Amino acid sequence: MKREAELPATGSLAPLFYAFGLITAEELQASDPYATVQDTNFLSWLQETVHEAVRTAEQHELLKWRIRKYRDTLQEKFSLAAVQVGAEYAVSLSEQERQVEALTTLEYGLSSLYQEGVSFEGLSIQLYHPDMCPVESYAYMDEHGEYQMQTSYMKSYIADDGTVHLVADSSTIRDQVKALDLDRARMLAFVADFWLGRVKELTPAIQTLLGVKAVWCDTKTEQNSQKFVIWAGYLLERREDIHRCLGGRTFAFSLIVHSESDGPLINFHTSSPILNVRTDCPPQHLIEFLVSETGIAASEAATEVQSSREREEALLEKVRKAFGLKCIIKICMNDKVLEGAQRLLEHADLIQTNVNLKGASLALDDCYELWDSGFISVPYNFKINELPSKIRLLQAGQRLTDNSSASSGQLVARAVPVSPHSSLSTLVSGPCARSTALRRTPLAFPGKASLRRTMPVATFGSLSRLVDVKSSRATAASAQRLVA
Template sequence: MDSDTKKLIRAVVRRVHPDLFTAHPFERQRNSDSLKALNSYVEQVARGITPRSTNVEFWVKDGEHLTRIDALLPSTGSLGPLFYAFSLITEEELKAGTGRDDVADTNFLEWLRDTVYEAVKIAEQHESLKLRIRESRANIEYKYQLASLQVGSEFAVGPLEQQRQIEALRVLDAVLATLISEEGMSFAGLNFHVYHPDTCPLGAFGLHNNEDHYGLGAGHLMRSHVADDGCLHVVADRLGLREALKAMDLERARVLTKVTMFWLKRVRDLSPVLRELLGVQNVWCDTRTEQNSQNFVLWAGYILEQREEVARAVGSRQFTFSLLVHSDASSPMVDWSQSSSILQVRSDCPPRQLVEFLVSDTGIMADQAAAAVQVTKKEEQELLERIRQEFGAKHVVRVCSMFECDRVLEGARRLLEFAPAIKQSVDLRGASLAIDDCYEVWGSGFISIPYDFTLQELQPQLLKLLSAKSSAAGGGGASSGAAREQMRPAAAVAGCVGCHRVPAAAAGQKEGRQQPV
């Protein structure tokens, strides 16, 4: 699959990733199922197997509404119909065969020379803006004695989104100062999450259903409000923010915040107790919602009520994996993956069922798999650090899924092997590199280098460079080719299309994979 096709797949994933539809369970599930089907289709094509004709149904956010997009993937192995359905290619490009699985060679050294100079500038700009955002958040928290302040998306952002975050913080600062000085209001001890008007999420209304679907639907852009956990979600609209804050019930927000903090404290108190009792490396849960925290605390209570029985069954066993307790009712009670060091447990899993798994042959297999993952991670981290030092790069990370770890390690070793010749042609000092599955420049300035970069074209270049050092005279200053201004979302780092919530996802998002931000 060539790099252009991979980018088009990512463009689809950016619009349909299930994490974008948490407020719309039906559409979220449909997108997850279709991503699984798409993943299977792509894998068959990659293996040279003639795929089955496959129908996929995706839901996307179209302004204030949700829209369905259908595509038929033919048995010829072409993704063109999918890209055409998402308006990523024209009808002429579809007829010309765009989306077919053709191998396109890319001259590795030439691409780097055309990319690295602009990428380093983008990365420096990204770091500078990130520092400004961090300092502004800290200043506002201190000035108004806020419990916490978040701004915009929780994932890595490009320069445009960063500028919007800075503007949103500036508006919030001015409005809070005015309300305190003129209205005598106090916001001490409250949690804030501020959004720029151009990037605030969609609001939701209740259930709807017709002959096609049911679920939560998006009715309008989010309005400023007090969430169930007491957090003030506000849209930094210069004209409306002041009145929106004046209309909020701040006392109710404070009560809800205290309740939320109680549950968070209980999570922090119980996690180490469970870790010691169960003999695992760590015990985590998703505390982004109060309900998740409550579910964890209640589940921990059930476990601790049977402390003696659990301790007797587990004995002195020490496991290599960690426990992630979640509330996803669509997944198994206990779930694990060969490529992950995380054991996923539902918050309604009976204690006996968990204990039976831990002491079973399957539990031993999960522990052995986690140990192998840890060894591989250590090897990978050491190898990436050697690459960073060799090239003088600022960062070197991996963004492919753990399923592709062997290929990533192989690509990293090849980079080290040819490092002397690459350095003669391209100056990578200060650059941020990501071993990936395609050539790309992100909005954060990271440079994606595919683990399977083409040696067929690289080797002749290397031989010429090694035999005639004078040919590297232009290597000190990379050309200023136009970098593609394109942000890579966090949700896409688990692979091109394998981003539905399955064990592979646990090896990525829930396991805390490296994400350049």
């Protein structure tokens, strides 16, 4: 069957999901990122969110420090080269708590084996909590001769770079370690360290030879490191020819050397100050690109991008200081960052009058959302135009009738936040509810999935209740309570 869907410029994949019958029409309508922005009372939402966000962020920082300290303690206690647990960055409190549990289990298993004379010196360990580790499936014939399929978490193993991968299961961790050839792990780690050391030695030489701003290499695997070293060797063997061709030129972009085979040998985008080069790119091909008009244009574009980013960073820093924020980051597209930052500065006095953001962490985004790490996500085009006039009316003692309240609709709109433990598929109930779960797909916004965990948060739609101001002379204090 032929299915058609028109995707909006916002990046939402909801129309595609609807075309395949994966979501309802109501869920499609709720997935519009700008519908939420238009209906939301910006200041009320911040007042509802900021205290919980700051508290969550403080807990997140405390657990992050505890995990790092725990890892350092284990490395020193057992003479380990490194300990990594779970993902490199834990973005939710529940994930951090699992990491603490996993480290506790690891300490238990290694301590008992250490007392039996097992040495762990020089080993690198990658640890997984049972609830968050890779799984594997296998088939077998049961005692009745019937075909069965079973899925369980992965078995422990030694990677090509010597890293020991373990599952933090207290009932099996001792047996996992005893079943591994730790001497082989040390040998592989030694070889991997050799290639990594060569990468570090050759990187500055390549940077100077090519005249680029910086050189980076993908060293996630030993094979990637080897390919970079071989590629760098080819370039250095032709250093005299390269010096003669380049003539002392310098370039404003940086070089990322990678081993992916499903892309062009050389790739550059005008919105990025990075030149991507494959490790199988012939040296002559790279030099011809650098001295060509395309290479010169790429350097000029990188200069402009870098200048734009510096202006952007300066503006974000100005926002951070104006509100006393702990930090501010960008999630929305680059052309929207400046708009959002300028709007925050323009309304700084009004926002600070109603909400204390000191110590909070803010993310300029396309929606209202509270992250598991304590970040407050606000849309770059938040609506605040009607609020100042209403506050002035209240401070002047004028009465907001039911009709006037109903016509404006945004001053007192309210919704109850969803529990952080709610399922991603859960929608906030009520006529003014919106679901953020539909929009939070890694395909819609690449990079966000690696930065945070999706968390459905209540937003504020059209008027949910009318407020009748009892006093004909509302003071500033009563107006403040009304907004709060």
